[in-house]
Amino acid sequence: MSSPLEEKYRQIQKDLRAGAIALALVFITGTLWYKFVEGWHWSDAVYMTMITLSTVGFGEINPLGDRGRIFTMSLIIMGLISIGYIVNRFTEALIQGYFQEGRRIRQLRRLVESLSEHYIICGYGRTGRQIAIEFQAEEISFVVIDSLPEPLEEAKQLGYVTIQGDATLDETLISVGIENAVCLVAALPSDAENLYTVLSAKTLNPKIRAIARASTEEALQKLQRAGADAVVSPYITGGKRMAAAALRPQVIDFVDGILTGSDRAFYMEEFLLEAGACPSIGQSLREAKLRSQSGALVLAIRRQSGELIAGPTGETVLMAGDLLICMGTPEQLRLLTQLLIPIRSGTPRLPKQG
Incomplete structure (x- = not known):
């Protein structure tokens, strides 16, 4: 799934391509008419079509009858429509910054294609944010996937590589180089999404290490059966850590000090x-x-x-x-x-x- 801006950029590309094809067909039609119907030479037919479509106001190369003049007027109208359509779409793309977005998409695609043995974070919620902080502290390469533009904008501001899309879809995982990744972390809001993501990841790259978030004990078991190498339940893990912090606070402080943080x-x-x-x-x-x-x-x-x-x-x-x-x-x-x-x-x- 692509972002709305990316979809709009692709639509602009299609529209400009369609406009160029339409203008070319009009040009070819005019040239063929003047050549075979009016009986002109190729050079005259091409020249007449060019000055007609450009509306420069030059006179006729050779005399035209009523039929020829009616066709010429139709050619002018078709040319104006085609050119006007192209100019309209080009101006809109220029004003809205779609060309800049296209350049950004190409740069991002090249960056993702260059990644190897990287990590993939699916979901940039509260859990995903913390994971990204830890990954950045460890100076490893990772990509963030989320379907919403707002959290991704925040991730971009922090310098993370981001892709907007549905992590449960194969095409999205392929776009972030799932074949060359070493680990995927499924931290999406729902257990069902995490389950689908793990299944897709393991299908595309059986060797990848998949870590998933689970909200319930049932989801934990299903994710393990689906092939997740490790499943973490924030509620279960959080409860155990709170109990350990109450019973053995110094031990927990020491363990936290060597596992997390950037200044340890x-x-x-x-x-x-x-x-x-x-x-x-x-x-x-x-x-x-x-x-x-x-x-x-x-x-x-x-x-x-x-x-x-x-x-x-x-x-x-x-x-x-x-x-x-x-x-x-x-x-x-x-x-x-x-x-x-x-x-x-x-x-x-x-x-x-x-």
Whole structure:
């Protein structure tokens, strides 16, 4: 689904194209008449048609009978209508700024086509806004989709890449490069919209990681069955966080400090140990010396089988397919990147050094 301004721009293009075709047909009709009906040479027929349509007021090239003069008058009228229509549509497009909008659409299309391994936020409501803030703080590429122009205008002011459209439609997801995206976050107002969005995303790109928002327990289960990799219920999660903040406030403050915000000192990152790509595979944590070489701390290890090892010891052996959850400063995690392969290709999503 395109924005009204985009639809208007496309309609203006169609109207101008139709006007140009109509004018060309009138020109061809006049030339053919003077050539075959009046019996003139091609050059005279073209010249007569040109001066007639332009209404410059020149006289006839060759004498015309009543039939020829009636046709010439009809040719003038058809020409004036065609030219007037083109001028009217062109002037409206110029005044309303549709040509500028067309340029913006082309620039946006080129920008989206250049994106790779980016994130897609579907819905720019209260949840989507917060997600965008966190993504921007992590300096990752993302696109915002929403069907309403008002929230998107706010997103544009913040410098986000935005697309107005229905995220449940395949064509909208394709327009934001769903094939090259690594993650989609469905934060639309209704559970049904989030469900359709996840289904569409997984159909177009089975490898994409889909995160969805759910309002009810039933919707949570349906989204999981639809293929969502993670489903978050603001009410359930919010309740758990409030209870934890009441019971363990310092723990919550610490966790929040390393997970969110743009001014935190510590970060967390995931690293996937791929067979043949990581020299530490087969070694224990003590032998790998990850902590001593980088300073980063390995908080947990998730085996390929799904087993989670929290607080691994120095004797824990690293295996192919292990997912390491690590914590450290940006510099420590950069050093760790040289030793391990991050779960996402490229460098970890860390702030630039000052």
